[in-house]
Amino acid sequence: MKARIFVTLKGGVLDPQGRAIHHALEGLGFDAVNDVRAGKLIELDLADGTSDEDIDAMCKKLLANTVIENYRIEKGI
Template structure:
């Protein structure tokens, strides 16, 4: 069983990396990019029966820093 955790910066938290990527896209001549936010994706290969609550705990305790980040769990 697989789960995919997507971690993104909270709204209002400055994202210097997203900004740099935005600049680089503009430098390459791509117009019409309004904003870029960078995050990360973590794929978990889990034992069958791992509960949603277990994955939530993983996110809160380690995978995301909830001071600055949101997380989204998708089961594959």
């Protein structure tokens, strides 16, 4: 069983990496970009039957820092 965890910075948290990507896109002539926010994708290969609670606990305890980040779990791909 697989799960994908998408970790993104909360709104209002400054994202210098996203800003640098934005500038680079503008430098390439893509001036349609209003904003860029960069995040992380973490792919987990899990034992079958791993509970939703366990996956959520993994996110809360380590994969995301909920002071500054949000996470979204996508299961079974």
